[in-house]
Amino acid sequence: MAHLLPTSLVDGERSRDDTDNDASDAGVSVGVNGGAHPPSMKAQKPSLFHKIRNQRSILALLISDSKIYAGTQNGDLLVWSLETFELLLNVHAHRGSVLCLYLSADGKLLFSSAGDAIVWCTSTHSRLYSIYSRYDVGDVFCVAYSPELQTVYLGAQNTSIQWYDLSQKDLRAPPDPTSHPSYRNHRFFDSKGPTGISTPRPPSASGPCALGGQDLEIDKEHIIQYAHYGYVYCMLLARGLSSGGNDSETLISGGGDGTVKLWPLQSDEDGAITKPICLERGDESVLSMALDGTVLYCGRSEGEIDVWDLDTRQLIRTVKAHESDVLTLAVGHGFIFSGGSNGIAKFFNSRHENISRWKAHEHLILASSVTSYHAKDIYVTGGNDGSIAIWDISDSVKRPKKRPVISNEQLVLSLEKLVSYRTVSSRPEYAPDCRRGASYLRNLFKQFGAETELFSTEGNWNPVVFARFKAKTNKRSKGKTVLFYGHYDVVAADDKEQTWNTNPFEMQGVNGYLYGRGVSDNKGPVLAALYAVADIVAREQLRSDIVFLIEGEEESGSRGFQTAISMNKHIIGDVDWILLANSYWLNDDIPCLTYGFRGVIRATIEVTSERPDLHSGVDGSQLISEALKDLIALLATLTGSVGEVTIPGFYDDLPPMTKSEHGRYQLISETLIRQNPELGDIRALAESFKARWIEPSLTIHRIKNSGPPNSSIISRVATADLSIRLVPNQTTMTVQKALRKALEKAFDRLDSANQLTIKFENQAEPWLGDPNNQIFRTLEEAIMEVWKPTGQKERQSVSTNKRSSKELRDTTNAFKSPRLSPVTSSTLSNGSSNQSQATAKSENRQTSQQQPSVQKPLYIREGGSIPAIRFLEQEFNAPAAHLPCGQASDSAHLDNERLRLLNLHNSREIFKRVFQELPFR
Structure with missing residues (x-):
């Protein structure tokens, strides 16, 4: 087994590091590549706002919107008011140490674990369920719960992960009450010896445990043995981490083998976990975890904190945070808080720089949480000195009023x-x-x-x-x-022709x-x-x-x-x-x-023959309905002699141009020609813009046909890709129907033996x-x-060729051609869109650094x-x-x-x- 739970976790033994001699304590955070970040300005030590003393070690801790929950070494569940720090509940919950507390997302259910897991109602503090397994689990170190799947997940000392679907609790036969862990003489060693007698059960020194609720036994099918090759120390739930990009949940576990595992959850299989994705980085045990969005922080033995990006599953950084084990992590207010087995607490900023460190407990910091209450930012720690410390971190985490300029x-x-x-x-x-x-x-x-x-x-x-x-x-x-x-x-930018x-x-x-x-x-x-x-x-x-x-x-x-x-x-x-x-x-x-x-409709027109590809010399005749001939005949019916679209009703109800819009085109044309007379005259330029922007159009992009690429084939299949650009008052649905109807009618006139298929792909409405x-x-x-x-002066070609607006308008009299020469984006730009950088260098010296x-x-x-x-x-x-x-x-x-x-x-x-x-x- 890779790493055992430190004995100091329960007996108060001091960690080997009670000194303050690590590089991290000096404010240096070390990246994965070994480079050190400069120390940031230290914040002042947080002030101790309140302290709660208890006779036994605090092993588990969490905070709700109004309460502090704690689990102790002797199995007690304690609840205090966050407002007054008054003790609201003290119940002996488990026969063993309470190693984990977990609060459901809605705050209605509280989970505690020792040899079993108990589910509590937070409003009445009553015990609802006790969830356990006959399999020798030892202690349950961690719990997670999915409200969506109504499933509880347990990480155990015997290296297993187990789960129970609470939605099925009333559909299953009640378990044998004597199988409950509280009836066992020992968590592991209760087998009967040669005499047929098992080891006698030691008397309990802590009194009777809380009773009530329903006992729920985990099925053998709901146990993954050897989920880690070491204790399963910590677990979390996250959303949206699956490779398919969906919003399903993922269980994250950290173990004594030093591995983090991501287990996708199956919503249709009683919350079952599936084959995990492993994040590996050394053998040091993962003792604690905290999640900030999709950034995962893992506290390890030997004092390191790993920072993982769960979206890309990459290790972003490893921070040398402590010289001792990192037993607890918390995230809040944009900072990462850590507690070590030497009683030292620290917090780090988003750049993983150590902002502050202080001695929070005499020995181990075993649990922590961070929250805000009544406009006060607080960090709560629990240790094996039997105390809970509430630290006021409002001043410590407060950001400067004006941050440095983002360059x-x-x-x-x-x-x-x-x-x-x-x-x-x-x-x-x-x-x-x-x-x-x-x-x-x-x-x-x-x-x-x-x-x-x-x-x-x-x-x-x-x-x-x-x-x-x-x-x-x-x-x-x-x-x-x-x-x-x-x-x-x-x-795409494949650059196969090496034109980049x-x-x-x-x-x-x-x-x-x-x-x-x-x-x-x-x-x-x-x-x-x-x-x-x-x-x-x-x-x-x-x-x-x-x-x-x-x-x-x-x-x-x-x-x-x-x-x-x-x-x-x-x-x-x-x-x-x-x-x-x-x-x-x-x-x-x-x-x-x-x-x-303009809007757009993209369509594929396909003509298919029942015959295979044929040879034109062997089989070609007027009796053959050729797919490519049919396709070309269909495409020819869609536009007229000057490119107008001939689909019936295509130009119906197009909005007329307003006077204000006509003025815009006039201004655009005058402005551009004043800068670059080579663009022609105002009317030609304006009409070109109108054709591109406010008039619909149809473009045939490509034609493909089946068969080998030679000139003797009669293709079985011929396909054309086209697009139609739409303008206001045209809708994609109306134009699609009109296009389909026109093509089908034209195809019927061909009296062809082939088949016509029309497919519409992506589309967009005009705006x-x-x-x-x-x-x-x-x-x-x-x-x-x-x-x-x-x-700055304009280019010489502009300044020496300026003309008045009247002169520019007069040039329209010379415009006689029935078909306008289109102006494209490349002719409007100051150079070729594919110019080399060498050419661009000369031109850029002249114009590109000049503001309009x-x-x-x-x-x-x-x-x-x-x-x-x-x-x-x-x-x-x-x-x-x-x-x-x-x-x-x-x-x-x-x-x-x-x-x-x-x-x-x-x-x-x-x-x-x-x-x-x-x-x-």
Whole structure:
């Protein structure tokens, strides 16, 4: 057996370390790689607020909202008032030492353990159940309870984990009363000898135990023997740790073999535990554990605390906390509290720096808990000196009123780390990286003080990262809630053609730009918004809740997102404003605000023949209904000679352009041509924008056919992928029906022997916001404040070719072509989207570090689609607005994706102003 419970646990023997000579006590925390963190400024020793004395060692301790519960060496269960410290209950609960106390999540059930586990009602203090096993368990060191499964889990001295489903307690035959541990002569050695007589039972010196309630015997099938190769010292329950991303529970156990195990729970099998995932790091026993979200702290023999990220199952750090065994851990107020077998108590900050240490008990600290009561932060410890100490830690854990400024360098480092996760949602092989990226993002939110969860998605798609930064103010002055939406998934970047100048997933900074997949779409803007809130929180100026929903399937049609949000709407709460940042400016110089996106329907049209692939020379004739011919004939019916969509009713009820919107297009065109006359004339540019933004369109993306890749095959199957972009007054359902009807009617006219299949994949409704509402006005003011003119001159090509607005309008008279030359994002940018860094270097010296020469942003619409935006508006009945952060040359979805550092920094400043001002308008 790897490690035995220290004899000093019950007999008061001093640990080998009663001295104060360890490096950790000097305020140094040591990482896994051996590097030491600089000591932080020590907080003052917590003051002893109250002390409760008892004749026997305090082995177990917990705090409810109004009571202190303690278990003692002689089997007593003690309860005190947290208000007055008056003793409310003293009952002899067990014949052996009370080694564990556990309170159910709702506070209604109290569990205590010795040789058996007893369930108590906290309101009446009556004994409800005694749960035990005939198997030689010895002592039960730890207990955990799942209210959802109504199942109790016991970790035992004989290395087993056992469980009992309380929902089945009335369906099973009553056990033999003489099998209860209280009737056994010895916990292990009660077998009958050669004479047929077992060892006589020693007389009890502690009096009769509490009676009442129901005896429940654990089935043999509900016992996992050798769950650890050592005592099972500690257990916890956690949610959302399964690899599939669902919200099921996991039992975490720590044992004398030095291993932590994660046991998924089966809700459909009486709460059974399944094959565990092992976290191994040395042989020193895991004596105590504490959980903070998905960060697990493990106290070990020899004085170390391991820090595990349970999302990624990685060891983050090992802290040399004590020279003696770490017998108890607690987490609260953003700190980690530890108690050693030498009576020394310590607490550490989120960077695992030792903040304070003091002598809390004469010998062992065996149990602890941390809480707040009546605006006082308290840390409670119990020791084998028979005392319970209540420490006032309010001053010790109080953070400075103004934290150090969170630098832009930290933002860039966080973005570099986030980019390194290959969060490609379209590739199943990248699912683990997507999960790790979500966990990293969630931990960032937690690091800055947010309450976070991972919302699982239907179909086990990538989870949604939810975070809430809560206002530090009273309800009367609290403003409206702002929801920020973004995504952490990216499109693929295989770079098989070696067209990237850098590794797509190793972010590099070159000439004022950050290069890497996702820096612009959408990891950079997401972190800019996060760090903006972190700035406000650090200054304790957050006066309204800010909620983040960051999904991992946007690049794959937001699979599972809507269901996940609807199912967790009670957690998200009410929302007043919605903010997005997932697109780009029209060019590289002028900030924009987006108030509209087209919707999209993606469809696959497949024509299939009953015949196999044939040879055109051997079998080809007009009698053969060829799948590819049929498909091409169908596709030809969908558009006209100049690209118009010919689906019946497709253009019905489209909204007319308003006078104000026409003025916006005029302003956009004038502004862009004034900067870059090479773009043509105003009318051509305006009409091009209208075609991209306010008119629907149909695009055929690819055609695939079956058979070998040669020119002699008559394919059995032919498939086409297409998309239709929608505008307001068009709905995905209506257009889907119209498309299906048109295709089926056209196919019937072919009189073909083949079969037609139409499949609709992801889709998004169009969105049109109100550019005159408060959120857009607030964004405009913030942009004008942050993107101030720098006084720098514009490019020479602009300054020498400026023309008046009248001259610009006069050029429209020369426009005669019936078909306009389209203006694309690449022609609007200041350079090729695929330019090399060498070329970019020359250009960036000229223009890229120059701030925009105009203050007021351009109000634009987008031809692309974001599936979530219209859904969020409808789900929360709140208006949305969109802030493009990047430039036209960012090359999102393309090779060499990039984001200008200046845009990243300024976007952070814009978000900061909006999050502070918008909720109160």
